[in-house]
Amino acid sequence: MPSSTSSNGQTTYDVLIIGAGLAGLSAANDLHRAGLNVLIVDKGRGLGGRLAGRRIGNATFDHGAQFMTARNSRFQASVAEWIEAGVAEEWYSSYPGHPNGHPRYRGVPTMTAVAKYLATDMNVLRTTRVDSITQEDRLWSAALDNGETVSAKALLITSPVPQTIDLLASGNIQIPADKQARLDRIDYEACIAVMAVLDGPTAIPVPGATAFDDGPIGWISDNLQKGVSKIPAVTIHGSGDFSAEHFEHDKMQTGQTLIDAAAPYLGDAKVTEYQVHGWRYSKPTIVDSEACMLLSEFTDLPPLALAGDAFAGPRFEGAVLSGWAAAKSLIAAPSS
Structure with missing residues (x-):
């Protein structure tokens, strides 16, 4: 052709x-x-779709996809290439309360770095x-x-x-x-993502991420521990059910609800500023x-x-x- x-x-x-x-x-x-x-x-x-990063002042966030795993042999080779190119690295293979699993890799400095690498020499409008x-x-x-x-x-x-x-x-x-x-x-679940700047370190245990099976929060990650941000900053993803129920509600109020639910993981740190983004088609469920x-x-x-x-x-x-x-x-x- x-x-x-x-x-x-x-x-x-x-x-x-x-x-x-x-x-x-x-x-x-x-x-x-x-x-x-x-x-x-x-x-x-930007590039990458749901590979999304954002800055709020001196804080940097991965607020879309948080990591990647590699099972397919060709994809494993691609991840190795990205690591060699300096746009990816291993983040963790387990977190407290969960057994070791496939290594989780992250983009460097953020998840969007992989998309930018893939776009090299591509004609993108x-x-x-x-x-x-x-x-x-x-x-x-x-x-x-x-x-x-x-x-x-x-x-x-x-x-x-x-x-x-x-x-x-x-x-x-x-x-x-x-x-x-x-x-x-085919069906999707929505996700409400909160990006919150903190005045101190979180109480999230190493490696700086926790997933939840129930409740309003689906995921919380510490962007400072992850190596994404230079100052304390967390990404909070609402669960599928919570996000669907609140997607059309006031975004800032919904974000505050998630911040309140995350309080045990923030420790003594206080939120100084936050932003909210809604992913209507966050993840396919079917x-x-x-x-x-x-x-x-x-x-x-x-x-x-x-x-x-x-x-x-x-x-x-x-x-x-x-x-x-x-x-x-x-x-x-x-x-x-």
Whole structure:
């Protein structure tokens, strides 16, 4: 699928990828290595999707995905490469009350470092939303919110599935009934994330993280112990049930509720400032059995694939594996 230039000078990309999260960036790397001309479009300012970092004064936070594990052999090799490049390191393999498990790795200095590394040499258009997609003459056309239009021979969508379904509907893209049923089955839980700056160290035991099976808090981590922040700062993730119940409530009030619930883990430290972020599609709770979905298979559509952690599993590793699988399916898909 060599790229081409039209008579008006506009480039037709080999593959347009919607979403610069782990799935999109991982797919882009494989497609780029295959010699294809790839454009990634993302509505966010940063890279990595739910790999998210934020600064509040002198405090730094990982407020999205907190770590990664590595089970797949190719992914283990990638993690080793990231460690060698200085953008990842092992964080811990257990915390109090839990047996040793797979090593947990973190991004250095924050989780977004891995996404930035994956975006090296990639063509990424940020702070740009794809408003609609259509297909004609074996090409995909994406209308962007900046008024421009992008054409591509193949399309990969990596946004959360409910948003993907809406985008496909914008262009009246007909989805095979069996695949539509699989997409409709996928579900997500929300997460309310609190980033709180403290005036002293926390009482969270080494390694600086605790997960909870019940109650309003799902996770709390000490960004200072983790090595993310230079000053005391905690990330508090609301549980799935709490976040769903309070997602439309006043964010600051909800954040204070979580801070109050976290008091035993803050020790004598007091919160001096905090911010709240809501992840509407934080983590898939029901995932598809396949690593990606080639929607164009057995249709007249140009190559069209879906990827993300809703396909290969709700983990950092799952999103990467899904991106790799989607790239493989698009490389193999007939383009004409």
